[in-house]
Every structure is written in structure tokens, then in C-alpha cells.
Amino acid sequence: MDFSNVPQSSSPELSSVESESADTLVQLAKETKQQPFTTNGSLQKTLEHLQRALQQDQTSDQYLVFTSVPPAQHSKLSDDRSRTSKYSRLSYNAETRILIAKVMPNPAHELAIRLFDELISFELRAINVRREVKPLGSTTVTVGNWKKEADCCWAPDLTNPRRLSFVMEVGLSESARRLALDARGWLETYSSSVKLVVTIGIKRETPEIVFHRWELISREYGVQTRSSPPQAHRTAFLKLSRTNNATIITGESYLNGTITATTQLDLSFDKIVNRPPHQPLERDLVVSEQELRSFAEDIWIGQGLL
The missing domain is CATH 3.30.1370 (Ribosomal Protein S8; Chain: A, domain 1)
Structure with missing residues (x-):
């Protein structure tokens, strides 16, 4: 993959997070x-x-x-x-x-966790893998030398439920940098099995919610096929806001060196289920534009902003 021309972040703070290579949880603690x-x-x-x-x-x-x-x-x-x-x-x-x-x-953050969990459960049922991927909520798991709790997480191997594949973290939009470090911690920490992270930043005073999708990307740095350790990068961005009493969604997806406009959240089947799709119903998970709009409006109602 060539990501050299992909704007991995519209925020200088997130760009700096993506360029750091040390233990990101240690970095989070230092800051x-x-x-x-x-x-x-x-x-x-x-x-x-x-x-x-x-x-x-x-x-x-x-x-x-x-x-x-x-x-x-x-x-x-x-x-x-x-x-x-x-x-x-x-x-x-x-x-x-x-x-x-x-x-x-505040309760709006807890509501965001519950609503997102429901959206993922709905999609897992729709593609007929609901029994194959277990929702674990905020279960404590071990990644490297750390014991961590996610806001919400999923594991594809029912014989080893502590081997997570997918994590969601929610926080205030003002905590974007720390949420990004948290996402990198899930993906990059030694021995972590997490392959996909979604962070949700909720603005407090105005109706605005920002989704980031984070994934591990391998980068070649030697001519003789030697590769550097994969690093976490933001591969999608979605912003939900209100204009003229309507919920507006803008977003971009960054995959295979290509920038694509999007108004839905696509989540890799392989990275969540830990295998390729092979049955007729199996496909990537999709949180549609309408589902995202309803999600945001429920949060804003909970915040008293609608």
C-alpha cells in the first residue's frame, strides 16, 4: 500500500500522534x-x-x-x-x-456506547456471524504489559474471548489527541490482537460528533522486502453536525492510497471476524448514513441540544 499521499488527519494533533512510534500508552501517561x-x-x-x-x-x-x-x-x-x-x-x-x-x-457518553453496540450487533446478525463474534463490553483484557478496559469491544474466537479484534472508544471532542493515543495503544501494543478501532468524539456545547476509524498499516522501508512494524493510522473520518435543522454528514475514507468521500462507516469483515467472508450473506459491516444520523440525533437529544 502507498499511503504517502493520503492526508491521514485533518488535525495537526492527530497527525503528530500518528507519527510517534514509542509506546503510546506511556506517551498518554506522560501527557x-x-x-x-x-x-x-x-x-x-x-x-x-x-x-x-x-x-x-x-x-x-x-x-x-x-x-x-x-x-x-x-x-x-x-x-x-x-x-x-x-x-x-x-x-x-x-x-x-x-x-x-x-x-x-455524562450520560450521553454511556448512551453512545450502548447505541453503537446495538448498531454492531444488528450488522453481525444481518451478515449471519452474530454467534461467531462475541460482544464483551468493557471487559478488562491484557495487551503487552497493560491491562486495559475499552468502552466496548468484540472478540471473534469464542474459545479465547480475551483475544479482541475490534474496539470502540468514546470521549469528548476536546480529548481527540488522547483518544487517538488510546486507539494506537490498542493496535500497536505488543501482543495485542486488536485489528480495528473506532473512536467517537462528542462535542459538548454544540451538536457535533466525529468518528475516526483506525487500522494497522504496514510500511516498507527497505529495498529487499524488509518491512517496518505496522503502525496505526486513521483510515476514515466522519463528521456529523446540524445545519438549518438538518443533520449533515461529511466524511472521507483513505484506503489503498485513494481518498473517497463517504457518508457511511465501513468496517472490515476480515478484521472483526478474523477470517475472510465465504458465505453468501457475509460482507463488510456497514453503519449506514441513516443509522449514523439517528445515532447522532439520539445523542444530541440526550445532551439537550435538540
Whole structure:
């Protein structure tokens, strides 16, 4: 593939994320406010304080980093019965004892997760692979040295449900760079099985939602067929907004060195199901323009913007 002429991002922030090659979760931790762990109760209070600040529009930064977090504390925090797990997603490195927390700012984000999950389930049923791909929600999985929770994820191998293929992350549009680092973390971290990531950025004060599709792209760097490790790149962009009381969708897909205008979200069958399609109904998953429009309008109603 020749991606040399493809504008991988319309945002300088995302372009810089795509050009970085170090551990992106480490990079995310470095760029985020850090504080040392003291007690489980103190950590929970800090996260709850951030959630309130997000809800009251006092900040747009969803991420916090805690250092020196014991593994046992991470286990308690990530337990489904923990109140922390209901409004935050955690990434934890047991070797460095770094904990990255992404706090969900309001119910609209939870609604986005549920609606997107429903759209994917509908498509999996339509192409007759619903029993072959398992939805795992925010299940904690291991990628490299990290234990991570996605907002929503899917695994194609029912005998090994921790081997994810597809992940979705949602956040504030103001957190676009950190969402991009999160996407790269899923795709590029050593031993990760994830092949496809969708990030959804929701603007808080105006009706605007941005979808990014991220995939691993191999790049040749030697004349004798030696290739560099695949890197994550944005391969599609969709923006949903309101103009004259109508929902407008604009977008581009970047594949095989070609830029194509699009108003739908196409998701590779091979990368989600982990095999090529071979039955009559099997095809790439498609979230249509109408489905995207309904998705966005439901979110905006939840935000009080419609």
C-alpha cells in the first residue's frame, strides 16, 4: 500500500500522534496530569471530583494518571462491583504500576456506547456471524504489559474471548489527541490482537460528533522486502453536525492510497471476524448514513441540544 499521499488527519494533533512510534500508552501517561497513589479511597474521590468537574463544564480533560498503584488496588478498582468501574475506564501497567483512568463525563457518553453496540450487533446478525463474534463490553483484557478496559469491544474466537479484534472508544471532542493515543495503544501494543478501532468524539456545547476509524498499516522501508512494524493510522473520518435543522454528514475514507468521500462507516469483515467472508450473506459491516444520523440525533437529544 502507498499511503504517502493520503492526508491521514485533518488535525495537526492527530497527525503528530500518528507519527510517534514509542509506546503510546506511556506517551498518554506522560501527557496527562499525574499524582501518586496514596489510598484507594483517595483515588476514588479524585476520580469522582473529575467526573463532577466534567459534568459542570469546569474541565474538558477526561484523563488522570496515578503512579505507584499496587496491583491489588487495580483489581479492586476494575472489579465490576466497584463504583469506579461504572464511570471510568482503566489502563494499568503492573511493571511500572502506572494507572491511566478515563472518566466518562455524562450520560450521553454511556448512551453512545450502548447505541453503537446495538448498531454492531444488528450488522453481525444481518451478515449471519452474530454467534461467531462475541460482544464483551468493557471487559478488562491484557495487551503487552497493560491491562486495559475499552468502552466496548468484540472478540471473534469464542474459545479465547480475551483475544479482541475490534474496539470502540468514546470521549469528548476536546480529548481527540488522547483518544487517538488510546486507539494506537490498542493496535500497536505488543501482543495485542486488536485489528480495528473506532473512536467517537462528542462535542459538548454544540451538536457535533466525529468518528475516526483506525487500522494497522504496514510500511516498507527497505529495498529487499524488509518491512517496518505496522503502525496505526486513521483510515476514515466522519463528521456529523446540524445545519438549518438538518443533520449533515461529511466524511472521507483513505484506503489503498485513494481518498473517497463517504457518508457511511465501513468496517472490515476480515478484521472483526478474523477470517475472510465465504458465505453468501457475509460482507463488510456497514453503519449506514441513516443509522449514523439517528445515532447522532439520539445523542444530541440526550445532551439537550435538540
